[in-house]
Amino acid sequence: MLEDVLNKMNSAQYQAATSDAKVLQILAGPGSGKTRVLTTRVAWLVKERNVDPDTILVVTFTNKAANEMRNRLQSNDLLGSDSTRLMMGTFHASCSSLLRRYGQKIGIRQNFTIADTAASGKILETVLKELPKELQIYGKPASYRTAISKAKCQALTCDMYDAEHSNDIKKQGSEKRKISIVYRAYQQELLKCNALDFDDLLMEGCNLLEKHPFIARSYRYILVDEYQDTNLVQYNLIKLLTQDNKGLTIVGDPDQSIYGFRNADISNFRKMQTDYDNVVVVNLEENYRSTTHILDAASMVIQHDKDRLPKSLFTNNCPGVPISWLTSMEADLEANAIVDEIVRLEKYSNGILNHDDFCILIRINSHSLPYETALNKAKIPYRMRGGLRFFDRAEVKDVLGYLRLTANPYDSEAFTRIVNVPKRGIGPVTVKRVRTLAEQKNLSMLEALAEVAKSGGGSDANRSLPQPTVVEMSRFLEMMSSFQALAASQTAVGIIVETVIKESNIERHLHNQYDKDGKEVFKTHWSNVEELLDFAQRFNTSSAGQDNNTSEATSSQTSTQPANESDDSDALVRFLDSTSLDLESANDEVEEGGLEWPCVFATGCEEGVIPFALCTTEKEIQEECLLCSRLLYVGMTRAEAFLYISEVNQRHNPWQQQWVECATSHFLADLPESLYQRKFPLLNASTREWLAHLLDRPLPEETSVLESEGEATYLKNDALEAQRYRSDEGEEYDVWDDYERNSSDRNRYRSY
Ligand code: ATP
Numbered sequence: 001m002l003e004d005v006l007n008k009m010n011s012a013q014y015q016a017a018t019s020d021a022k023v024l025q026i027l028a029g030p031g032s033g034k035t036r037v038l039t040t041r042v043a044w045l046v047k048e049r050n051v052d053p054d055t056i057l058v059v060t061f062t063n064k065a066a067n068e069m070r071n072r073l074q075s076n077d078l079l080g081s082d083s084t085r086l087m088m089g090t091f092h093a094s095c096s097s098l099l100r101r102y103g104q105k106i107g108i109r110q111n112f113t114i115a116d117t118a119a120s121g122k123i124l125e126t127v128l129k130e131l132p133k134e135l136q137i138y139g140k141p142a143s144y145r146t147a148i149s150k151a152k153c154q155a156l157t158c159d160m161y162d163a164e165h166s167n168d169i170k171k172q173g174s175e176k177r178k179i180s181i182v183y184r185a186y187q188q189e190l191l192k193c194n195a196l197d198f199d200d201l202l203m204e205g206c207n208l209l210e211k212h213p214f215i216a217r218s219y220r221y222i223l224v225d226e227y228q229d230t231n232l233v234q235y236n237l238i239k240l241l242t243q244d245n246k247g248l249t250i251v252g253d254p255d256q257s258i259y260g261f262r263n264a265d266i267s268n269f270r271k272m273q274t275d276y277d278n279v280v281v282v283n284l285e286e287n288y289r290s291t292t293h294i295l296d297a298a299s300m301v302i303q304h305d306k307d308r309l310p311k312s313l314f315t316n317n318c319p320g321v322p323i324s325w326l327t328s329m330e331a332d333l334e335a336n337a338i339v340d341e342i343v344r345l346e347k348y349s350n351g352i353l354n355h356d357d358f359c360i361l362i363r364i365n366s367h368s369l370p371y372e373t374a375l376n377k378a379k380i381p382y383r384m385r386g387g388l389r390f391f392d393r394a395e396v397k398d399v400l401g402y403l404r405l406t407a408n409p410y411d412s413e414a415f416t417r418i419v420n421v422p423k424r425g426i427g428p429v430t431v432k433r434v435r436t437l438a439e440q441k442n443l444s445m446l447e448a449l450a451e452v453a454k455s456g457g458g459s460d461a462n463r464s465l466p467q468p469t470v471v472e473m474s475r476f477l478e479m480m481s482s483f484q485a486l487a488a489s490q491t492a493v494g495i496i497v498e499t500v501i502k503e504s505n506i507e508r509h510l511h512n513q514y515d516k517d518g519k520e521v522f523k524t525h526w527s528n529v530e531e532l533l534d535f536a537q538r539f540n541t542s543s544a545g546q547d548n549n550t551s552e553a554t555s556s557q558t559s560t561q562p563a564n565e566s567d568d569s570d571a572l573v574r575f576l577d578s579t580s581l582d583l584e585s586a587n588d589e590v591e592e593g594g595l596e597w598p599c600v601f602a603t604g605c606e607e608g609v610i611p612f613a614l615c616t617t618e619k620e621i622q623e624e625c626l627l628c629s630r631l632l633y634v635g636m637t638r639a640e641a642f643l644y645i646s647e648v649n650q651r652h653n654p655w656q657q658q659w660v661e662c663a664t665s666h667f668l669a670d671l672p673e674s675l676y677q678r679k680f681p682l683l684n685a686s687t688r689e690w691l692a693h694l695l696d697r698p699l700p701e702e703t704s705v706l707e708s709e710g711e712a713t714y715l716k717n718d719a720l721e722a723q724r725y726r727s728d729e730g731e732e733y734d735v736w737d738d739y740e741r742n743s744s745d746r747n748r749y750r751s752y
Pocket residue numbers: 008009010013028029030031032033034035036037253256288289594595596
């Protein structure tokens with residue numbers, strides 16, 4: 001109940017949740033209840049201030065966060081079924097659904113494709129190939145993409161970009177001139193494909209609201225979580241949505257701003273204070289998540305950010321144990337030691353901790369392999385976040401490619417991806433011909449293919465195609481039109497996806513592709529396809545009520561909308577939106593809980609990793625250092641009870657085939673010794689007691705099982721060959737002694 005939740009709040013939280021201020025900023029450190037306050041405030045607005053839930057928009061940065069908040073509102077009986085009427089979602093998802101509904105007013109077709117990062121990269125590659133060679137000199141497509149995205153995040157259209165840099169652009173061969181040409185060509189290509197990239201969703205969202213302000217009228221309250229991650233376009237969007245004196249509440253923590261590379265801008269906090277009248281600011285200072293030791297260590301690390309505004313943060317939680325500092329000789333041993341420690345903690349916590357209470361933070365994707373290997377060996381199930389998105393896996397993208405082409409036959413990127421998957425003799429030369437024809441005659445890719453197929457058997461020797469290819473082409477076209485018919489007839493997405501998987505014979509393709517690598521690889525990839533199907537089958541039910549950010553209040557003004565383009569007929573489009581807008585992996589979808597874990601391992605804490613070695617210019621180094629102090633800060637403050645800092649002494653450089661010595665990350669090198677110990681914590685009865693209390697879990701009855709295993713055990717860390725001695729219950733493992741003792745072994749590893 002709302003009242004219970006409010007009663008449990010401290011006075012600052014209470015004030016923030018129940019403030020009558022029109023414009024409210026809640027600024028606070030990690031774990032101080034920002035998200036909790038925001039959720040409660042939504043319930044309070046509905047229950048105590050009678051705000052219609054249909055008019056409340058809650059913006060989060062991931063779909064997962066939105067789902068999580070909706071769940072909390074539902075399950076705590078804060079709002080009950082009213083919570084399904086709230087509009088909740090990411091900036092991108094909110095814009096995409098506005099554009100699907102009203103985009104026609106600004107010339108955007110209703111069935112546009114969302115070009116995700118990979119697709120937009122492909123489009124850029126295509127564009128660059130067709131532009132003069134010297135344009136490729138500025139850099140890889142990725143550098144152009146970064147530059148274009150930056151422009152878009154600063155709300156600059158092609159024309160505005162040119163105007164902004166008019167002097168530079170006049171200069172032949174200048175970087176800005178190149179960017180300007182590529183930006184324009186890229187936009188034209190997107191337009192041809194009937195596609196919008198992520199940044200376009202926001203920019204066009206702003207464009208729409210600017211031209212048709214009535215659309216914003218359906219919102220009365222906007223609430224934004226993780227405000228430190230907003231960029232200028234998102235700022236503008238909020239501004240447009242809150243015109244006419246609407247309610248606005250934002251919560252955030254400038255110290256946790258880690259998306260500078262996505263052009264997030266923390267000056268948005270200050271900008272908001274000047275752009276709005278009577279902004280009320282509430283600071284929350286009590287941390288509810290972590291032990292004193294963890295909080296103190298994290299606070300030391302964030303001091304490396306010299307420009308930050310000092311904030312005070314304290315906790316009434318128990319001091320817990322000092323954080324543990326692990327030094328391993330190299331990465332495999334680091335992973336083994338950590339996985340062994342997970343096993344130990346689970347075992348000696350006597351049931352308080354289990355598999356999902358651990359989080360291993362890895363800075364560089366490729367460093368995950370030793371952990372995956374060690375976890376598999378220990379038979380511990382795990383979930384990867386932030387690596388390759390589920391929807392980015394090749395086999396999943398193939399199926400999605402068919403679906404995208406079905407929904408939008410102009411999508412040349414999808415066409416190119418799947419027209420020869422599985423192989424049907426339609427090679428790059430033919431694809432190019434189809435593309436050219438489509439451009440010349442303004443045809444969709446499928447129409448153009450049909451023309452090529454027709455003319456394929458013709459007399460012109462250059463243009464003729466082998467008969468079997470022509471047959472394959474017709475088959476492909478027939479198949480595609482059957483998919484289109486299926487989608488048009490409002491068939492459930494699950495059935496469409498199933499049909500596509502079967503008819504396209506993607507299974508054969510996967511088999512052929514992985515023949516060499518053996519069955520196992522095929523199995524993994526096929527299981528991803530199955531998972532996608534499963535996701536699609538669940539989509540119809542789980543998506544109900546998510547896409548409701550339209551208001552009856554404005555329906556009279558939207559009567560220009562053709563009836564056949566109502567929400568019902570575009571289930572496939574909505575499904576595709578959810579796959580491209582979900583920045584998290586599909587597996588995370590049902591996961592409960594915010595970003596906090598009883599036990600966190602911050603790994604690879606060395607110079608070269610944190611901060612990353614690849615920065616060259618002074619400016620890059622500065623930015624990387626700022627990012628790293630915040631990354632570490634965010635990472636460390638995810639921990640509730642146990643925090644581990646872990647580093648290795650040497651890493652193998654595969655290019656030079658040699659071991660490179662590593663120094664401790666300078667962000668941690670000056671951590672006072674009172675805050676950490678070079679051993680793992682003792683898990684005895686008193687540890688279990690504070691642990692259960694901190695995590696609000698039942699204290700297990702003490703059993704005699706632990707005491708019966710009295711002898712010393714050996715850690716299966718064959719390099720350190722470290723012996724662990726167990727005290728009466730639990731055990732304490734001195735990492736440092738073992739390291740010293742075995743340091744002569746290090747040469748052994750050099751000869752790998
Ligand atoms: P972050 O900066 O990491 O986003 P946050 O400020 O959003 O953190 P929350 O996730 O809302 O913090 O809260 C952190 C933890 O503290 C959660 O487990 C939450 O349930 C708990 N918590 C917050 N306020 C209280 C309170 N008044 N009493 C008890 N627990 C609380």
